[in-house]
Amino acid sequence: MTKRADIEAALRGVIDPELNADIVELGMVSDIKVDGAHVSIGVALTVAACPMRNQIESDVVRKVAAIPGIDDVTVDVTAMNAEQRSELMSKVRLRARENATPTMISPQTRVIAVSSGKGGVGKSSLSVNLALAISALGHRTGLLDADIWGFSVPRMLASTDARLEAGENRKIQPLQATGLEIVSTGLLVDDEDTALMWRGLMLSKALEQFLTDVAWSPNLGYLIIDMPPGTGDVQMALSRMLPQAEMVVVTTPQRAAQKVAARVADMARRSHMPVVGVVENMSGFTTEDGRHYDLFGSGGGLELADQLGVPLLGRVPLDPGVVNGGDEGRPVVTEDPNGPAGTEIRSIAARLTELIPPAAEDTCTARIAVLAEQLEHL
Ligand SMILES: Nc1ncnc2c1ncn2[C@@H]1O[C@H](COP(=O)(O)OP(=O)(O)OP(=O)(O)O)[C@@H](O)[C@H]1O
Ligand SMILES: [Mg+2]
The missing domain is CATH 3.30.300.130 (Fe-S cluster assembly (FSCA))
Known part of the structure; x- marks a missing residue:
């Protein structure tokens, strides 16, 4: 049973x-x-x-x-x-x-955790660009850097000098930049050494603070979470605090990634976070004169999607715009929206908002309140 x-x-x-x-x-x-x-x-x-x-x-x-x-x-x-x-x-x-x-995350907010079965596959690059692309579709969007020690979101959005500030009710104000609400450990500390001090902090505690002590907009449509590489601990903590969270899994085109698939499936099962779909990243490179190279193999995304029984949401090609954009804080979807990576990431964002449609604005609250009142009088 x-x-x-x-x-x-x-x-x-x-x-x-x-x-x-x-x-x-x-x-x-x-x-x-x-x-x-x-x-x-x-x-x-x-x-x-x-x-x-x-x-x-x-x-x-x-x-x-x-x-x-x-x-x-x-x-x-x-x-x-x-x-x-x-x-x-x-x-x-x-x-x-x-x-x-x-x-502080509204139950209406759709939460998408960008995860992977191994490190360095492009989670942070995709989180940043997907958040921007979803925001460009007209949804109020937040971006939470859950990579507490290895944060990369501030650099990718040219916000390394920005700092989070306290607002009303002793809550921290998320950084408002590039149309997103952004929270990252990198916006709290001044240098890598200070960042090291965070190692003493319990991971789930830091994450909890980011969710309870930050004044996120109550009408946030989507929250994109850049997950750290590695084990499922953060996934577990997240699903406990945000039971509505769902997972997008990023992988490379390399095939025979059964081990990765097993790890992801295990992570999803233990945290009860459903997998929405797979994004294959670094899928081949096409030169300006049209020659195509599958530098990191091919078929890995589809294979993983099939193994997990979820759709392949898209295949983001290798694009120097992703690397340069990431290093210089000029994200590829805004710098080069119609380039190879920009086009595909925007299409993945559209697909995601179809699969996980924004919560209905119209609610039953009024009706429930009336019901509650009637009950009080019974
Ligand atoms: N489609 C792409 N084309 C070219 N370079 C890419 C692409 N996607 C990611 N990269 C580059 O690959 C490197 C790793 O990407 P990124 O930091 O986003 O991965 P990650 O999964 O978040 O890594 P980590 O597991 O360390 O958090 C970065 O230098 C990034 O610029
Ligand atoms: Mg990362």
Whole structure:
């Protein structure tokens, strides 16, 4: 029955954006039926016509279908009866009292962690450029550098001299630059030596501070997280604090990366973070006269995507604009948006916002408030 437990864990990644709690905790999962590779989930919403319905439904499908061995997910949506609603409201109130320090990331914010099974594959370059490309599509976007010791975001955005400052309520203001809200350890320390002092700091503690003590915009549509290389510790901490987080996996075209695939799958399973898709980076190089070289092999991205059972979101070619842009703080998607890498990264950003559509602006809050009031008077 481990499958059932896996499904329940995946459903804990589905957050009711208004009540800011997962649908399992809220008692909204009325039924889980497993029939081989087919799963059907009963979800009871507060009101049947809730505008959140589509979002919750598609989140349930995406998160449960990401579990290995599950091919097909159906969702059966019903409406709660008065008794169930009153139970839910008391849970919500209790929860509000218990959770004194929730993160500053709105439950409406879509969180995408850019990860990989090994280092140096272009996570930071892609995080920076994807954040800019998503922002250019008209979404308010944040960029969190979760590489606490090996930060590279400030350099890539020419913000090495900028510093985070305290704002109201003793919260740290994220850096507003290039249209993004940016937080990185590199914006707190003055030099690499000071950065070394952070080694004494617990990784998950620093990450927690970035999520709880930073005044992120409440209407952030997307938060892109540049993940550090290495183990799944940060993934685990993240999914605990931001259960809505999902993963984009970056890989190189090199084939036979089974070990990498196994590592990524393991990371996803342990953190219950679904993988949205794979991005192949450093995929070949085309000279100005049109000759193509697969410098780092070919096919690795598709192979990994197939192994994980997720789509290949795109193949970003080797492009000197990525290296130069990264070193000089002139990101390739803004410097050369129609160049080889710029074009592909912008298309990946568009694909991502399709797969993980921004949260609905229209909410049930008003209706829930009315319901709560009615219940108070019963
Ligand atoms: N498509 C590309 N074309 C050319 N160079 C690239 C491309 N993608 C990344 N690079 C270069 O490869 C190097 C590593 O990239 P990056 O720092 O983004 O990787 P990373 O996965 O974040 O590394 P780490 O695991 O150390 O955090 C950088 O010098 C970067 O400029
Ligand atoms: Mg990096």
